[in-house]
Amino acid sequence: MNKKPDFKQKLRREMRNARRRLTVPQQKQNALGLLQTIRRLTQFRRSKNIALYLANDGEISPEQVIHYCRQLGKQCYLPVLHPIKHNRLWFVEYNSDTQLRKNIYKIDEPPLIKAPRRPAWALDLVLLPLVAFDEEGGRLGMGGGYYDRTFSFKQGWRKGRGTQLIGLAHDLQKVEQLKTESWDIPLEGVATESHFYPARR
Numbered sequence: 219m220n221k222k223p224d225f226k227q228k229l230r231r232e233m234r235n236a237r238r239r240l241t242v243p244q245q246k247q248n249a250l251g252l253l254q255t256i257r258r259l260t261q262f263r264r265s266k267n268i269a270l271y272l273a274n275d276g277e278i279s280p281e282q283v284i285h286y287c288r289q290l291g292k293q294c295y296l297p298v299l300h301p302i303k304h305n306r307l308w309f310v311e312y313n314s315d316t317q318l319r320k321n322i323y324k325i326d327e328p329p330l331i332k333a334p335r336r337p338a339w340a341l342d343l344v345l346l347p348l349v350a351f352d353e354e355g356g357r358l359g360m361g362g363g364y365y366d367r368t369f370s371f372k373q374g375w376r377k378g379r380g381t382q383l384i385g386l387a388h389d390l391q392k393v394e395q396l397k398t399e400s401w402d403i404p405l406e407g408v409a410t411e412s413h414f415y416p417a418r419r
């Protein structure tokens with residue numbers, strides 16, 4: 219096995235360190251800025267069923283967006299690691315009374331038992347975490363391929379069709395250009411605390 223970290227691993231480590239170094243006030247400010255970016259998007263306004271995530275490891279927090287969704291009567295979902303299917307996600311309803319517990323990565327998730335789920339293709343919008351992104355809509359994730367596998371059905375679909383996928387990140391996670399892999403799922407764009415970068419496809 220090749221133990222030398224490749225370019226992707228090195229970039230992952232650097233970016234994860236950089237976002238973890240953000241202070242609590244910076245994180246709060248970015249989460250508020252993110253809400254301002256998101257609320258303007260047509261894809262957000264017309265969506266009823268929206269998947270988000272709970273911030274981990276310095277990720278930009280969609281918490282403000284979740285509160286806003288609840289005010290507007292939009293239904294939120296969280297990703298849950300599929301108990302059997304390798305590296306796939308399930309999406310479970312997330313309401314103010316949802317109990318959470320930690321998954322194998324120590325990320326909070328709702329329990330699967332009796333929880334109302336929604337198939338990935340029936341979500342209107344997915345706001346997904348990422349480690350690094352470029353202005354073309356390229357995304358580098360944590361490396362598990364969870365989102366890539368779960369949304370592989372979108373390969374080859376025209377922009378704007380079906381479940382809309384938008385990456386969320388701090389501006390500091392933007393890089394010059396990422397190499398796209400054949401399995402990478404196409405994003406509509408990336409939203410940060412200050413910008414929306416529509417994918418140029």
Ligand SMILES: Nc1nc2c(c(=O)[nH]1)N(C=O)[C@@H](CNc1ccc(C(=O)N[C@@H](CCC(=O)O)C(=O)O)cc1)CN2
Pocket residue numbers: 271272273274277297298299307323325347348359360361362363364365
């Ligand atoms: N907040 C959040 N939730 C999410 C994701 C995410 O990136 N962020 N995921 C997006 O896919 C899925 C979980 N995927 C993850 C993949 C790897 C690691 C991780 O920390 N890996 C460790 C190695 C852990 C091990 O193998 O024991 C590491 O790289 O340090 C975390 C989550 C679903 N939920």
Ligand SMILES: Nc1ncnc2c1ncn2[C@@H]1O[C@H](COP(=O)(O)OP(=O)(O)OP(=O)(O)O)[C@@H](O)[C@H]1O
Pocket residue numbers: 357358359360361362363364365366367370399401402
């Ligand atoms: N649709 C797919 N079918 C089978 N394997 C896949 C698929 N998508 C990705 N993979 C595999 O998953 C692994 C991780 O992929 P990659 O490093 O691109 O993940 P990532 O996009 O960083 O992570 P994530 O999607 O979890 O945020 C790769 O080894 C890749 O071969």
